[in-house]
Amino acid sequence: MADAGPLIRKLENFAPLCGDDKRALDALMAREVRRYGAHEDIIHDGDRPDRVHVVLDGFACRYKMLEDGRRQITAFFVPGDFCDLHVFILRTMDHSIGALTPCTVSLVPREAVLGLLDRPSLARALWWATLVDEAVLREWVVSVGRRDARERVGHVLCELHMRLRAVGLADGGACELPLTQVELADALGLSGVHVNRTLQELRAEGLIELRGKRLMILDAARLRRAARFDPNYLHLDREGVGRDGDGGGRG
Amino acid sequence: MADAGPLIRKLENFAPLCGDDKRALDALMAREVRRYGAHEDIIHDGDRPDRVHVVLDGFACRYKMLEDGRRQITAFFVPGDFCDLHVFILRTMDHSIGALTPCTVSLVPREAVLGLLDRPSLARALWWATLVDEAVLREWVVSVGRRDARERVGHVLCELHMRLRAVGLADGGACELPLTQVELADALGLSGVHVNRTLQELRAEGLIELRGKRLMILDAARLRRAARFDPNYLHLDREGVGRDGDGGGRG
DNA sequence: CGTTGGTTTGATTAATGTCAACGCACGTGG
């Protein structure tokens, strides 16, 4: 049931892929698939993995623990996301990757990814994806460093909704969001209690609805304004089309 | 006087470069050089630059402004750092890059960088450099999200000192650090006043000396412990040597 | 039912921000 659909949809936010490209991705993602339970680690700090992990289904995160138990989540992974393309160069992991919900993950050997890169359109698309990941990370720093709790919470909800929509997992203003408040807190640099109160505030103002594992954005315009959310950093606007691309074509 | 030395020294923390590699870098960096004054923007949010910028001399930063004037710095650039390799794929800048001190910057056209990538050893080294930048950014999130002011300030000082040492710009525990307290604050997600008090605390404990534009780490072990600084995320330990590189053997 | 994981609440405290003033070094122009 979990397939390469989200990944393909995501990459096509950069530029359309041809049939062969999609078939190559499909084949690769199906080669070796593993399931992880909620809270199970997919890769652990200090590991030296030899395969790349792609989330096909479920939510995962990148995180780092301090010795005294404080945790900081530095990325959320949704279906279609690569977890650890760095494996190609950096020997040892300097952080962990864990499943937040039960996850289906494709394990792709290094060489197979290198094979993908022989296709210039895919090489560009994958490069785009990693650059967007970096842009998301930069925005994360801005949130945690300079936005107050309301803005942070609102911002991350806007972002997750957009990213889920980009892989076909949102339906109007609604999407599945199976994150606990403490997980949100660990991502936003807040305490669980404070996230709770902030969510209540946003709910009370009629901006969102968040019950169980479902998020509904009730007033997108107002929420964005409240959170000072500007989606340009997600680069979802087909920046790769009509490119006179020497950009990738080597080989 | 500004040359490619720091860049070369930095890349050799990953793996040694051959003479041809170094000459190629030297030649490229010398092609077009510009000077920027302190506080001058090198690239502005929204720009679509067509050249890549490498800092040869001076300090610069990546930052993002919020409409109401809050600023978050998301990276410090020291000599040897690439500012914007993303230019290859992402069309428009989603943030700005500014000189913190007077800077000498090399402007390298896209195609010239692509030429560099034809040398497998350089391609790997540059890839390594961008992955380390990302790792630094992740650590930045951890600091801002979960470390208190003391730890943040101590951590960034440890990091900057190590990075400067990696490009040959530290001499024992000392290095030039021409950053104002407000600039540090904007990087750490703190107020200028609070950075000031925190620095005084670190000074009073005999951990550092920071006067004028010079930093001296007086007790590295204790400072690291106080800041919970673990340098592994900088990946400066020659991870690229002895790699059975499919990436292509170098002559 | 009793457990468990997650959410909610209230009371209190700690960390950090804000504001406003002052000092100090440096450079510049008279």
Add this chain to the structure above:
DNA sequence: CCACGTGCGTTGACATTAATCAAACCAACG
């Protein structure tokens, strides 16, 4: 050589945000 302006660092008083602690609550589930 001095007066002045400017940018940064430093201080103190005070405001505010968010953390902490502890308990209660709720729904899902075996």
